[in-house]
Amino acid sequence: MQTLKRVSVALIASTFMALTMQCGIASAKDPKIDIGYVDNGLNLSASQWTRDPATGSFTPFVEGSSAGSDDPNQYLADTHCRADGPDTKDPGCDALECPATATGGEEGTPVIWKESPKAITNPGWTDWIPVSGPTCLYDPEPENVLANIAARILTDFRQLPINPGTLEAQPFPHTLKGGPTNFYTTAAEQAFDLTILGQTVHLTATPANHSYSFGDGTTLGPTPATGYPIPETEWLSNQTRTSHIYTNTGNYPATLTTNFTGTYSVNNGPPLPINGTLDITTPAKTIHVWKTEKALVADTCQENPNSWGCPGAETR
Template sequence: MATAAPVPASADSGVDSGFGNVGVDIDGWVSDPATGDIGPLVPGTANTDPNEYKYELQCHLGGGDFDTPCLARQIECNNGPDGEEGIPVTWLSRPRGVPGAVWAHHSGPTCLYDARPEDLLPRIAADIQRQFESLPVNAGTVVAQPSPHTLRGAETNFYVEAVEQQFDVTMFGQQVHIVATPVQYTWNYGDGTIFGPQPSMGGPLPQDRWGEKTRTSHAYGTTGDFQVVLTTTFQGTYSVNAGPPLPIPGQGQFSAPPQTVSVWRSLTRNYADDCNVNPQGQGCPGVGATR
């Protein structure tokens, strides 16, 4: 089991081992209200936590002294987010701004892998596009009018029901909140016709207006079953540790599951009698239709 070598304590951070405040712009530490974990305050953001925090090595007794039996059983910190080694620490807290407040044990022992959040921001920014494109974003639901059958030569109205989505992920040990907003849509109607990318998601028509041409409608020239595929383009923003939202440089494209549309043809015939007189006449109930 790995053990920590004696490291002199720092009055500000609890330890000066390359993880302290010396030479590093850290505005403070905050507690995650959901998990209780302590994390660095992103520079430039407001600190609303009523407590202030500092850390000490797990087995540190103060000054240059360490608890030798503790060193033999301290936790191992050799499997960080990027495989790096960390340090075993315990967290102390006290009320912020209260004169004479005493530091008390808050949590731990736990592993501290990086006490320099500003070093991680460029790494998150460089990797955020890949992370964005790997999210399980729902491209939306495709609706066709009429459906599932439509007529050859008639306008079939297509539209999509898509919404903004939010995700919380961990990147390099930091909490990142991502918002994905649909901005463009591409329709592949399954017969070789592709429309988009364009900003209109379309919209529903009342049934008495089915067959009208709309921004996203399509008229099929042949009969058959066609797989309609929608691809939605999303624009994203991200924030690190509840910091301000930042734009994700690129866009993410996500496709909805294919929807089958059956295109039929219509025939018009005149008959001398009706189905009461001739139940087996063309077009009467129970008589096969022509597709």
């Protein structure tokens, strides 16, 4: 008689990630997917994930919920490492070696990420289709490693050397009172590869919103608008979405705060959302606001360097 086997795989819900990051404690009641042989085949049941097709973020699937309605699939990480059923093991699992990453450490466990139609509330083994893997999970209890990473991922995210980009202005460093000054940012998406709890974690930081502070008490945002450079011939006439008009002369320290969101994947798994964001402010950039005056002069600056309006001439 064939020996029955049973493997438990922990999936992470966003509500669980919020709880573990606040409390720093993994609950024994975390949602699990149970995969095991029963008399009538392979039995699977538990909460699943859904993915937002626009952002790639994963959220818990709740029966009757509209969340993630554009994505017809739900997802799991299968430590059973089988591709097409209980009798067909993925050949990559046999070929995959998961040696210990440290002296005296434990070997890893091969897993495969799979998807199934979300409309199936209790998928059978034939409903799950491999989408990524096989890959290794390293943990004495591999079913817990994803939950443990989720509990600390926000802290790791906020310690990354993320480049906030720069705040640019046109014209700069001098601009004119009453005229448009065009501001824009060079903030961009950035990727990082980390090792967390012995796992390879790929993390992506994406600029989501920007808050412009023009130094004269006025602000713009938060807004997704990054702005863009314009030709010099348009500096005094083209008012962009991120332009600002200074109403008084003076020197103003302008700054930009960019709000970054993040996703992470563990050992080439699907991208999971980081439950929290990171705000980074650029160093201040001083904008010198001048005013214009008109006057009639008798000669040019070449003819008379001390003539009104010439560089270095005394103000009259």
